[in-house]
Each structure stands twice: as C-alpha cells, then as structure tokens.
Amino acid sequence: MSDLTELAAQESDDERLVESLDRSRLPRHVAIIMDGNGRWARKRRLPRVAGHRAGVEAVRDTVETSARLGLEVLTLYAFSQENWKRPRTEVAILMELLKEYVRRELDTLLKNNIRFQVIGRMSDLADPVRKELTRGLEATAGCTGLLFNIALSYGGRAEIVDACRELLREGTPPEEVDETTFASRLYTAGLPDPDLLIRTSGEMRVSNFLLWQIAYAEIWVTPTLWPDFRKRDLVLAILDYQRRERRYGGLSHEKPSAALVRG
Ligand code: FPP
Numbered sequence: 021m022s023d024l025t026e027l028a029a030q031e032s033d034d035e036r037l038v039e040s041l042d043r044s045r046l047p048r049h050v051a052i053i054m055d056g057n058g059r060w061a062r063k064r065r066l067p068r069v070a071g072h073r074a075g076v077e078a079v080r081d082t083v084e085t086s087a088r089l090g091l092e093v094l095t096l097y098a099f100s101q102e103n104w105k106r107p108r109t110e111v112a113i114l115m116e117l118l119k120e121y122v123r124r125e126l127d128t129l130l131k132n133n134i135r136f137q138v139i140g141r142m143s144d145l146a147d148p149v150r151k152e153l154t155r156g157l158e159a160t161a162g163c164t165g166l167l168f169n170i171a172l173s174y175g176g177r178a179e180i181v182d183a184c185r186e187l188l189r190e191g192t193p194p195e196e197v198d199e200t201t202f203a204s205r206l207y208t209a210g211l212p213d214p215d216l217l218i219r220t221s222g223e224m225r226v227s228n229f230l231l232w233q234i235a236y237a238e239i240w241v242t243p244t245l246w247p248d249f250r251k252r253d254l255v256l257a258i259l260d261y262q263r264r265e266r267r268y269g270g271l272s273h274e275k276p277s278a279a280l281v282r283g
C-alpha cells in the first residue's frame with residue numbers, strides 16, 4: 021500500500037471509532053499527563069527537545085479532537101513545579117515552545133471557539149512567556165466552546181496551599197469552610213472535576229496533578245509516548261471510560277443513596 025492509501029485507511033478507521041462513541045455519555049472534563057517526550061527522542065537518537073517539539077503536534081491534534089467531539093474541558097499538564105529542576109536549556113526551550121504555540125495557534129483556537137486558560141503559578145513564568153499567554157487568554161476570553169486549560173508551573177499540593185492561603189486571607193470562619201467553598205478557591209474554580217485522567221508512556225503515577233479534583237476520576241494509562249498520541253488514542257480512552265461503571269463510593273450509579281462502602 022502507498023503511504024497515502026495507508027493514511028486514508030487509518031483515517032477512515034479512526035472515523036469509525038469516533039462514530040462508535042456514545043455522544044450522550046462523553047466525559048465533561050478530560051485531563052492528561054503528557055509523558056514520554058524524552059523517551060520518544062532517545063529511541064530516535066535525537067536530543068530531548070526534539071521530543072518536546074514533536075509533543076506539540078500531539079497537543080494540536082488532541083485540542084482539535086477534543087473540540088470536535090464536544091468536550092467541555094481539556095486540561096493538559098505541560099509544566100510542573102518540579103520541572104523547574106530540569107537543565108536550564110531544556111526549560112528555556114519548553115518556554116519557547118509554549119510562546120510559539122500560542123503565537124501559531126491563536127487563530128485556530130479562535131476559529132474553533134476554544135477558550136484558552138492557564139492554571140498554576142503563572143507569576144513564576146518569565147515576562148515574555150506570561151505576556152504571550154496573557155494575549156492568548158484575553159483574545160479567547162469570549163469563546164464558548166472547549167475550554168483548553170494548560171497547567172504551567174503547576175503543583176497539586178501548591179494549589180491546595182494557595183486555596184488555604186486565600187481562605188485565610190479572606191478571613192473565612194472555619195465553620196464556613198466545606199468542600200464547596202474550598203473547591204471554589206482552587207485554580208479550577210467553577211469547572212467540573214475531571215471524569216477521565218489519561219497518562220501516556222505507561223507510568224502508574226499521578227505526579228502531583230489535580231490532586232483534589234481527581235478524587236473520582238477514571239484513570240486510563242497507555243504505553244504510547246506523548247509525541248505519538250493522536251485522535252485514535254483519545255477516542256480509545258473515552259470508549260474505555262464509557263464501558264466503566266462509575267459508583268462514586270455507592271453500590272451502583274443509579275442508587276447513590278445506598279452508599280455503604282467506599283471506593
Ligand atoms: C513529559 O515528557 C513532557 C513534559 C514535561 C513537557 C510537555 C510539553 C510539551 C508537550 C510541549 C509544549 C506544550 C505545549 C502545550 C505547547 P518527559 O520529558 O518527562 O519524557 P520522559 O519521561 O520520557 O523523559
């Protein structure tokens with residue numbers, strides 16, 4: 021088969037998979053731990069940054085597929101607080117890729133009615149990066165389709181600490197602090213919690229990502245390295261999610277009041 025024939029066959033295969041999704045039971049919020057860029061590069065004897073560069077293609081594809089499927093929120097873990105410990109050159113290139121992404125993709129985001137938002141300690145980022153991101157946030161603020169959340173200088177524990185600080189600063193009386201007030205001080209205030217958490221490259225860890233919000237998320241781990249992740253993988257994850265019974269600690273989805281056991 022020629023490359024083009026193969027590509028067309030792959031595309032119609034992917035479309036068949038998309039059609040087999042139950043559109044009435046899509047996850048509202050999908051969160052992804054993008055992992056394996058370095059390994060992808062190493063397998064090809066390329067520098068690590070080549071893996072990050074290739075990872076941007078996977079980001080584009082995933083954002084576009086999520087918007088097409090009609091997901092409400094997509095959150096991508098792009099840079100953790102721990103990632104500051106990486107070599108300076110790698111950090112600099114990741115920041116460059118982010119700026120480049122916003123610059124290049126802004127028109128596509130706007131055309132597809134996608135709102136762009138950052139979660140994390142944005143104040144840690146250098147001025148030029150913050151400026152480019154802010155341009156993206158402001159330009160897409162009126163978009164009403166997919167919310168594309170990008171986690172930058174993000175740490176789940178830091179987010180919980182920031183929420184506590186906020187409540188204390190406001191002088192909220194302890195008896196007024198419950199799960200709802202607490203969640204409203206998190207970076208994700210107002211958003212549904214992730215229904216589905218995806219991690220690429222096979223690692224079985226949550227890596228300090230959305231610790232509060234993933235309390236009841238369904239977890240799907242794939243051996244696929246992030247730069248190879250495409251529409252097909254996202255759809256397979258959602259199909260698997262749709263086969264699961266979500267119990268929220270109860271005995272069945274339909275009878276939450278019968279909850280006698282946890283987990
Ligand atoms: C994990 O792979 C990936 C990251 C720490 C960075 C993710 C960044 C991108 C995909 C590119 C920029 C993002 C956007 C949104 C434009 P790793 O380096 O930890 O891989 P390894 O575990 O194989 O070494």
